[in-house]
Amino acid sequence: MTELNADTARRAIVDHTRRLAEAAAAGPDATVxxxxKWIIADLVAHVGQTQHWVAEIIExxxxDPTRxxxxxxxxxTDSREG
Structure with missing residues (x-):
């Protein structure tokens, strides 16, 4: 089993985010x-929220899991905002 370390995790996040961006080129209303039952816009929003959540944990x-x-x-509200 591969040991998870910060560099491995960072590379995986970058790689999977790149792949998501490539898939999103199909358009926001494309089916996943x-x-x-999801469209690309749903998936991008979900992954983005998750990445922000993890970033807060890191920052x-x-x-402590209770924290x-x-x-x-x-x-x-506007998808062009970032």
């Missing part, structure tokens, strides 16, 4: 093949 250096953030990031 592995989750047919705050949370090590994990309980709120997800608020999405912009």
């Amino acid at each position: 093949p592995t989750a047919p 705050r250096r949370v090590t 994990l953030p309980t709120e997800m990031a608020v999405l912009p």
